[in-house]
Amino acid sequence: MTDDITRRPAFPQGSSRPVATPISPSVVFSSESPDALDAQYDGTSPGYTYAREGHPNADVLAQKIDALEGVPGGIVTGSGMSAVTAAMLGLLKAGDHVVGGDQLYGRSMRLMNQDLPRFGITTTLADPTDAAAIKAALRPETRMILVELVSNPTLRIADIEGIAALAQDRGILLAVDNTFTTPRAFKPFDHGADIVIHSVTKLLAGHADVTLGYVVARDPALQQAITDCAVTMGFTASPFDCWLAERGMMSFNLRYDRAEENAVALADHIATLPGVVRVLYPTRPDHPDHNRAAQVLGARGANMVSFELDGGRAAANAFVRAVPDLAFAPTLGDIATTISHPATSSHRALSPENRAELGMSEGFFRVSVGCEDIETLRAEFARGIAAARA
Secondary structure: OOEEEEEEEOOOOOOOOOOOOOOOOOOOOOOOHHHHHHHHHOOOOOOEEEEEHHHHHHHHHHHHHHHHHOOOOOEEEOOHHHHHHHHHHHHOOOOOEEEEEEEHHHHHHHHHHHHHHHHEEEEEEOOOOOOHHHHHHHHEEEEEEEOOEEOOOOOOOHHHHHHHHHHHHOOOOOEEEEEOOHHOOHHHHHHHHOEEEOOOOOOOOOOOOOOOOEEEOOOOOHHHHHHHHHHHHHHOOHHHHHHHHHHHOOOOOHHHHHHHHHHHHHHHHHHHHOOEEEOOOOOOOOOOHHHHHHHHOOOOOOHHHHHHHHOOOHHHHHHHHHOOOOOOOOOOOOOOEEEOOOOHHHOOOOOOOHHHOOOOOOOOOEEEEOOOOOHHHHHHHHHHHHHOOO
């Protein structure tokens, strides 16, 4: 026994095991010999070396999402955008061309429009609801197509079958951001995707207390290239965030189903209120892509509802001020309902004309429906929309 408290004893072992996954915050991991370290780097022996290259909590979480998406080998990154970036920079080079949906998440659009061109990667945005529009945007050097099945924030449904057939015919990689739908509603690999991306921050973790991403490729060689990029660029996930997200995923199915049930009821309720120009929800018969939504999502519609108020910015301000118990925040997937105003948050970088072309007026809101009592939500939105109309 020694009184030198700087020594590192072995972690206590026993005949029982912890019910909750332990948090492993260690940045470095000790190996027993150079041969053992070689074996770990060669992949012939399991283990960890340096946390930027992987750690236990990230692997535990990645394996859970792998199981949901149906393809092994995915990695967890520090944010949803780092997952998108790892897929792009890991697989693309100067001279390549990418086609993206024209209603991608705002920062994904910025990556396409401003950042990738700085690296010599050209980009084009096209309407993902029309495979012919995607086809028209393709070039001989097109290497990847990036879409969200349900667009952010107008909830349009991509022609995923047509786009997947096009990508397969041309030998182009199809990457699908599955954040809105999650594998609970849609499994992109079953519909021809090569790469699946998540902002784990949102529905998978579900409590607005972590920032994480995830990316997996069907082809192990592609996945290795993505992983190498993420490791080199330091898109490392925090062990504590991974631990929180894993805990959140224990209730994922329950949370998702309750939020989706609430979203159906809330969308129908908002549609009855005076002062509402339109309501968007995939299972509603008046959704512009209702038939396609039924084909690819079945009865599922996810937890996102969008609606437009008459009255522009003044009505938007009045609505938000009248519902202080609803978090006005540019996020989605929390356990509680949040409301977002794309014109001043996710899509503020677009000109008013561009937003109008995409259907986002100053009175347009996106709602991430949570797990509250539905009567509480009905009352809140009725009060807010009445204030906006007044």
